[in-house]
Amino acid sequence: MxxxxxxxxxxxxxxxxTPTLRISFLIRAAYDPLPSNANLMQWTMKDNPTCPLxxxxxxxxxILSSCKVALIQGRYTWxxxxxxxxxxIAICDAKGLPVQLxxxx
Numbered sequence: 001m002x003x004x005x006x007x008x009x010x011x012x013x014x015x016x017x018t019p020t021l022r023i024s025f026l027i028r029a030a031y032d033p034l035p036s037n038a039n040l041m042q043w044t045m046k047d048n049p050t051c052p053l054x055x056x057x058x059x060x061x062x063i064l065s066s067c068k069v070a071l072i073q074g075r076y077t078w079x080x081x082x083x084x085x086x087x088x089i090a091i092c093d094a095k096g097l098p099v100q101l102x103x104x105x
Contacts, residue, residue, distance in 0.1 A: 032060045 015023070028034050037058035040046035051058040053069035070076060085101060092099045 029060055029064065034060050036060050036063060 033039065035045075037046055037051065038049040039059075041049040049057050051062060051067055051069075053073075054067050056062060056067065059066075065076065067075075088101060089099050091097075
């Protein structure tokens with residue numbers, strides 16, 4: 001069921017109006033050339049490929065969604081809530097509404 005959600009088609013217009021830095025990050029996250037500890041070790045820039053939180057191999061996938069310690073500490077929930085907060089602020093601003101958030105993170 002989850003995988004069907006990932007099969008979203010973007011229009012050329014949507015892609016052209018997406019900020020360059022966001023597109024760059026998305027492409028780099030998908031192909032994993034970002035400086036995770038695993039990549040830094042492979043590039044001989046670091047001697048340890050592990051996550052400082054859980055000691056598992058730190059890849060971009062691990063950083064974004066697989067670290068059990070980050071999950072237990074609520075880091076993914078915090079990041080999720082920050083994204084929702086920014087969306088709520090942007091929507092309120094676009095509609096000229098006052099921002100009324102129940103939680104400030």
